[in-house]
Amino acid sequence: xxxxxxxxxxxxxxxxxxxxxxxxxxxxxxxxxxxxxxxxxxxxxxxxxxxxxxxxxxxxxxxxxxxxxxxxxxxxxxxxxxxxxxxxxxxxxxxxxxxxxxxxxxxxxxxxxxxxxxxxxxxxxxxxxxxxxxxxxxxxxxxxxxxxxxxxxxxxxxxxxxxxxxxxxxxxxxxxxxxxxxxxxxxxxxxxxxxxxxxxxxxxxxxxxxxxxxxxxxxxxxxxxxxxxxxxxxxxxxxxxxxxxxxxxxxxxxxxxxxxxxxxxxxxxxxxxxxxxxxxxxxxxxxxxxxxxxxxxxxxxxxxxxxxxxxxxxxxxxxxxxxxxxxxxxxxxxxxxxxxxxxxxxxxxxxxxxxxxxxxxxxxxxxxxxxxxxxxxxxxxx
Amino acid sequence: xxxxxxxxxxxxxxxxxxxxxxxxxxxxxxxxxxxxxxxxxxxxxxxxxxxxxxxxxxxxxxxxxxxxxxxxxxxxxxxxxxxxxxxxxxxxxxxxxxxxxxxxxxxxxxxxxxxxxxxxxxxxxxxxxxxxxxxxxxxxxxxxxxxxxxxxxxxxxxxxxxxxxxxxxxxxxxxxxxxxxxxxxxxxxxxxxxxxxxxxxxxxxxxxxxxxxxxxxxxxxxxxxxxxxxxxxxxxxxxxxxxxxxxxxxxxxxxxxxxxxxxxxxxxxxxxxxxxxxxxxxxxxxxxxxxxxxxxxxxxxxxxxxxxxxxxxxxxxxxxxxxxxxxxxxxxxxxxxxxxxxxxxxxxxxxxxxxxxxxxxxxxxxxxxxxxxxxxxxxxxx
Numbered sequence: 209x210x211x212x213x214x215x216x217x218x219x220x221x222x223x224x225x226x227x228x229x230x231x232x233x234x235x236x237x238x239x240x241x242x243x244x245x246x247x248x249x250x251x252x253x254x255x256x257x258x259x260x261x262x263x264x265x266x267x268x269x270x271x272x273x274x275x276x277x278x279x280x281x282x283x284x285x286x287x288x289x290x291x292x293x294x295x296x297x298x299x300x301x302x303x304x305x306x307x308x309x310x311x312x313x314x315x316x317x318x319x320x321x322x323x324x325x326x327x328x329x330x331x332x333x334x335x336x337x338x339x340x341x342x343x344x345x346x347x348x349x350x351x352x353x354x355x356x357x358x359x360x361x362x363x364x365x366x367x368x369x370x371x372x373x374x375x376x377x378x379x380x381x382x383x384x385x386x387x388x389x390x391x392x393x394x395x396x397x398x399x400x401x402x403x404x405x406x407x408x409x410x411x412x413x414x415x416x417x418x419x420x421x422x423x424x425x426x427x428x429x430x431x432x433x434x435x436x437x438x439x440x441x442x443x444x445x446x447x448x449x450x451x452x453x454x455x456x457x458x459x460x461x462x463x464x465x466x467x468x469x470x471x472x473x474x475x476x477x478x479x480x481x482x483x484x485x486x487x488x489x490x491x492x493x494x495x496x497x498x499x500x501x502x503x504x505x506x507x508x509x510x511x512x513x514x515x516x517x518x519x520x521x522x523x524x525x526x527x528x529x530x531x532x533x534x535x536x537x538x539x540x541x542x543x544x545x546x547x548x549x550x551x552x553x554x555x556x557x558x559x560x561x562x563x564x565x566x567x568x569x570x571x572x573x574x575x576x577x578x579x580x581x582x583x584x585x586x587x588x589x590x
Numbered sequence: 591x592x593x594x595x596x597x598x599x600x601x602x603x604x605x606x607x608x609x610x611x612x613x614x615x616x617x618x619x620x621x622x623x624x625x626x627x628x629x630x631x632x633x634x635x636x637x638x639x640x641x642x643x644x645x646x647x648x649x650x651x652x653x654x655x656x657x658x659x660x661x662x663x664x665x666x667x668x669x670x671x672x673x674x675x676x677x678x679x680x681x682x683x684x685x686x687x688x689x690x691x692x693x694x695x696x697x698x699x700x701x702x703x704x705x706x707x708x709x710x711x712x713x714x715x716x717x718x719x720x721x722x723x724x725x726x727x728x729x730x731x732x733x734x735x736x737x738x739x740x741x742x743x744x745x746x747x748x749x750x751x752x753x754x755x756x757x758x759x760x761x762x763x764x765x766x767x768x769x770x771x772x773x774x775x776x777x778x779x780x781x782x783x784x785x786x787x788x789x790x791x792x793x794x795x796x797x798x799x800x801x802x803x804x805x806x807x808x809x810x811x812x813x814x815x816x817x818x819x820x821x822x823x824x825x826x827x828x829x830x831x832x833x834x835x836x837x838x839x840x841x842x843x844x845x846x847x848x849x850x851x852x853x854x855x856x857x858x859x860x861x862x863x864x865x866x867x868x869x870x871x872x873x874x875x876x877x878x879x880x881x882x883x884x885x886x887x888x889x890x891x892x893x894x895x896x897x898x899x900x901x902x903x904x905x906x907x908x909x910x911x912x913x914x915x916x917x918x919x920x921x922x923x924x925x926x927x928x929x930x931x932x933x934x935x936x937x938x939x940x941x942x943x944x945x946x947x948x949x950x951x952x953x954x955x956x957x958x959x960x961x962x963x964x965x966x967x968x969x970x971x972x
Contacts, residue, residue, distance in 0.1 A: 215679070217972055249911055271912045291912045292856040294868065295933050297597070316857060317932050346913055347857045347866055383910065474674040475698060475729045484729055486676065490948050491972070494876040528765065529631055529944055530653045530673045531728060550699050551677050562911055566872050566949070569971060589951060590599055590873070 209580045212513070212553070214572055216472040217491040219564075220555065221571040222515065223581065225466035226448060227259065233430065233447045234263045240436040245269050245288065247425060247445030250562045253571065254282035255584040260448055267310075269425070269443040273300045278587035280309055288312040288423075290381075290443065292339060292347050295323040302330035302372075312376050314339045316349045321362035325371040333372050336363055337379035337423060342404035343397065344383040351407040360417045377421025377440070378408040385428035386497070391458050398433030401426070406438045428459050451561035452509055456501035467565060468515050468555040469508070470572075471532065473548050482525075483534040483543055487556055489527040493563035508556040510534055515555040519544075524556060532556070591962045594895070594935070596954055598854040599873035601946075602937065603953040604897065605963065607848035608830060609641065615812065615829045616645045622818040627651050627670065629807060629827030632944045635953065636664035637966040642830055649692075651807070651825040655682045660969035662691055670694040670805075672763075672825065674721060674729050677705040684712035684754075694758050696721045698731045703744035707753040715754045718745055719761035719805060724786035725779070726765040733789040742799045759803025759822070760790040767810040768879070773840050780815030783808070788820045810841050833943035834891055838883035849947060850897050850937040851890070852954075853914065855930050864907075865916040865925055869938055871909040875945035890938040892916055897937040901926075906938060914938070 211220065237244040246260040249271035257268055257279060267286035270276050276287050277300075285308065289301065293313040304311050312335030315321055324334055338359050341348030349355045364371030382401035388394045405422050412419040424430075425443030436442070449467040450460040469491055475484030487508075498505045507524040511517060522543065525535035536543060548554075558564035565571075566588065573582035593602065619626040628642040631653035639650055639661060649668035652658050658669050659682075667690065671683065675695040686693050694717030697703055706716055720741050723730030731737045746753030764783035770776045787804050794801040806812075807825030818824070831849040832842040851873055857866030869890075880887045889906040893899060904925065907917035916936075918925060930936075940946035947953075948970065955964035 215682075215972065216676075291868065292866065292932075294598075294854045294856050296854065300597075320932055345859075345862055345864075346910065346915065347859075472676045472678065474676050477727075477729075480727055482727075484674065486673065486972075489877075489945060494878070494945060495871075496876070496878075528728065533728065550674075550702055563871060563876060590597060590868075 210578045211470065211572070211574055211580055212578055214470060214580065216470050216553065217487040218470045219568040219571050220468050220470050220515065221573045221584070222466045223573050223575050225464060226256065229448050229450060229464060229466060230260050233444060237430070237442055238263060242436045242439050243267070243441040245423070245441045245443050246448070247271070247290065247443045248275060248279065250445045250565065251448055252278070252565070252587040253584050254279060254284070255582070256448060257284065269445070272590050273297060274589045275587045276304055276311070280304055280307060286310040288314070288337065290314055292316060293320060293324070295320060298323060298327045301334055302327050305330040305332065305334060311335065312337055314379055315359065316347055316355070318355060318358045318362045321359045321373065324373040325362060325364050327372040330372050333374050335376035336373050337376050337421070338408065340378055340380040340404050340408045342380040342382055342401045344381060346383065348380065351404045351411070356408055356411055357415050357417070360412055360415070375417065375419065377419050377423055378405045378412070379423040380405045382424065382426045382429045385426045386457065388428065388457065391432055394428045394432045394457070395434055398429035399435065401429050402433065402435060402439055409438070427454065428457055431459050446562060449561045449565070452505040452557050452559050453497045453501070456498050456503055462518065462557070465557050467561050468511065468557050469564065470513070471554050471556055473550050473552040473554065475550065476545050478545055481535065481543055483545070483548060485524070485532040485534060485554060486530065487532045488530045490529055490567055492524065492527055492532060492556060492558055493560065493567065494527065495560035495563040497560050505559055507532065508558050511555040511557060513553040513555060592960045593852065593954070593956055593962055594960050596852060596962065598852050598935065599869040600852045601950040601953050602850050602852050602897065603955045603966070604848045605955050605957050607846060608638065611830050611832060611846060611848060612642050615826060619812070619824055620645060624818045624821050625649070625823040627805070627823045627825050628830070629653070629672065629825045630657060630661065632827045632947065633830055634660070634947070634969040635966050636661060636666070637964070638830060639666065651827070654972045655679060656971045657969045658686055658693070662686055662689065668692040670696070670719065672696055674698060675702060675706070677702060680705060680709045683716055684709050687712040687714065687716060693717065694719055696761055697741065698729055698737070700737060700740045700744045703741045703755065707744060707746050707755040709754040712754050715756050717758035718755050719758050719803070720790065722760055722762040722786050722790045724762040724764055724783045726763060728765065730762065733786045733793070738790055738793055739797050739799070742794055742797070757799065757801065759801050759805055760787045760794070761805045762787045764806065764808045764811045767808050768839065770810065770839065773814055776810045776814045776839070777816055780811035781817065783811050784815065784817060784821055791820070809836065810839055813841050828944060831943045831947070834887040834939050834941050835879045835883070838880050838885055844900065844939070847939050849943050850893065850939050851946060852895070853936050853938055855932050855934040855936065858927050858930070858932060860927055863918065863925055865930060867906070867914040867916060867936060868912065869914045870912045872911055872949055874906065874909055874914060874938060874940055875942065875949065876909065877942035877945040879942050887941055889914065890940050893937040893939060895935040895937060
């Protein structure tokens with residue numbers, strides 16, 4: 209099938225850009241002596257995961273147990289579920305362990321650590337990372353919290369007898385790197401991220417507790433961190449695709465964004481200087497993360513159907529469920545209505561690709577031309 | 591299966607509330623002498639559609655052609671696709687017509703009307719509504735626009751020979767009722783909605799063009815419009831479920847919201863007075879529509895697991911992809927951490943139910959108790 213025949217809205221993945229993004233991050237992590245355990249919460253695709261893990265251990269990170277089951281069914285055998293585990297989800301983790309997977313979960317709670325240690329029927333056991341809050345202020349304990357040693361002890365230690373749990377290591381996510389205004393700020397957050405997990409690992413070592421892994425991860429800090437000394441693995445994810453927000457952060461250029469939404473013009477409002485497209489709130493998401501950046505792209509930037517030429521000065525200014533409203537950023541500019549009749553096709557570069565991609569069950573993969581060279585499926589749900 | 595055993599996040603539909611909402615709107619439309627052609631863009635469910643159409647013609651409204659195909663496969667034979675049609679989508683409409691469906695599309699363009707009239711192989715033909723902008727400022731022409739007559743003529747009129755198109759009527763959507771602060775304001779918008787389509791219908795009549803249907807639709811204007819004289823059908827949708835935004839608008843009470851997200855506490859941050867749940871941006875959406883209302887519910891209101899008791903003073907203050915962050919509205923209030931350990935279950939009443947429901951492939955239907963009495967599927971994609 210051809211891109212020009214594809215129904216809209218559809219998700220279009222540019223393979224050369226994807227490959228370049230993956231190669232760059234993989235090379236950087238190799239150069240830093242860090243294993244790349246890519247986070248597949250963005251891509252949720254086995255095809256993408258095979259490319260992203262190629263030069264590393266093959267281990268991946270996921271954000272839901274539905275992803276874990278999907279990747280397990282697609283041959284991935286070493287999976288870390290990176291969202292704090294609730295005890296009621298442990299039977300699903302145990303089932304994956306019984307299938308021979310090397311599964312790890314994350315916790316910041318002594319009570320949950322005890323539950324993991326008591327989980328029945330989980331094969332060779334469940335790996336556990338202790339979540340450290342390095343400044344994001346979401347999940348985790350501070351590296352100096354007394355709970356650190358208590359959690360490790362509740363697991364039974366890494367060489368326990370009788371416990372289903374073994375301590376895999378310490379784990380953090382510098383999500384606050386997304387709030388940085390400059391690369392210099394990202395470098396500072398990256399160093400704080402590293403120091404937090406190193407401090408936690410050191411405290412475990414001082415208590416005589418083995419801590420094999422020191423795991424960090426966010427695309428900006430993986431891209432710009434100056435030192436990874438002491439870090440064993442990194443878990444960035446969005447770098448594979450990038451998006452307008454990552455451009456705004458300084459993590460990539462526009463021509464390194466691999467994912468766009470193909471859309472069709474479905475209305476012209478010359479009286480309102482506005483164009484209507486069939487990519488609305490469901491097709492693009494309501495994410496507004498660039499609102500806090502120097503360039504607010506609204507709900508997305510506008511490109512021609514090839515994805516190569518940006519229609520300067522335009523953005524998706526508003527979205528309703530199935531309508532996107534394209535307006536000029538500068539009110540005095542005019543939309544080129546004669547070039548964009550109803551039926552014209554455009555590509556929208558999304559604000560936040562994790563949210564946008566989640567609306568689709570597949571990628572239409574292109575190689576720069578009009579030919580669709582593949583349809584790659586995506587996991588969804590929980 | 592029991593609600594208490596259901597994995598989280600999951601979408602929970604309260605059938606008694608759904609039934610009451612449907613009955614109330616259906617009765618109101620019957621009382622006003624208006625056919626209810628419910629919009630299924632919110633529910634995207636054949637089970638819900640069967641309830642919603644029970645006392646009316648059986649016709650429905652949809653927002654995507656994927657919905658049209660889904661409802662056709664589930665026995666619905668009279669479907670209006672309510673988003674401006676792009677010519678490239680006409681073959682899919684024609685295929686539904688060939689299957690014997692009574693299909694209608696919407697346009698505000700002379701060029702598109704010509705394309706519809708030329709569509710080959712579409713059985714008994716495609717019904718067409720002319721879209722009128724009654725003040726929303728999105729799709730449509732003004733009721734006084736010269737294009738009104740030109741579009742009708744481009745279709746070939748309702749008794750044309752040779753044309754695939756027949757004029758079904760005029761059509762508007764008072765989406766700007768969502769911006770109203772009071773019921774009195776909604777009443778004014780409802781009257782403007784009615785007057786706009788009546789004016790367009792009158793102009794067509796004066797031009798000797800038959801206009802069988804005069805179609806309006808939004809949940810607030812259907813609920814509060816004082817007169818429907820001259821209106822033949824209404825297309826509200828969100829009234830079936832309601833949400834926190836509809837509560838804020840004055841369209842319903844909290845105990846008339848039929849849809850919630852079941853979630854689990856996955857973290858406690860006593861140091862930050864914050865609770866983490868496993869319903870984040872994908873499970874709730876990033877919709878922030880209540881930000882403009884008197885009560886800003888953040889990303890949702892917090893209820894106990896039964897869905898009956900609101901945890902006053904709490905809201906989902908922030909969402910990341912798979913994390914929701916519950917915080918008190920008033921900083922000086924304390925989260926009752928001892929009552930909400932990791933593993934505790936809650937129900938979140940969403941900001942905007944159309945966006946939230948779209949993340950799920952099914953409803954878990956309850957009758958007030960712990961028993962799940964049904965799993966109802968949902969259409970998705972385009």
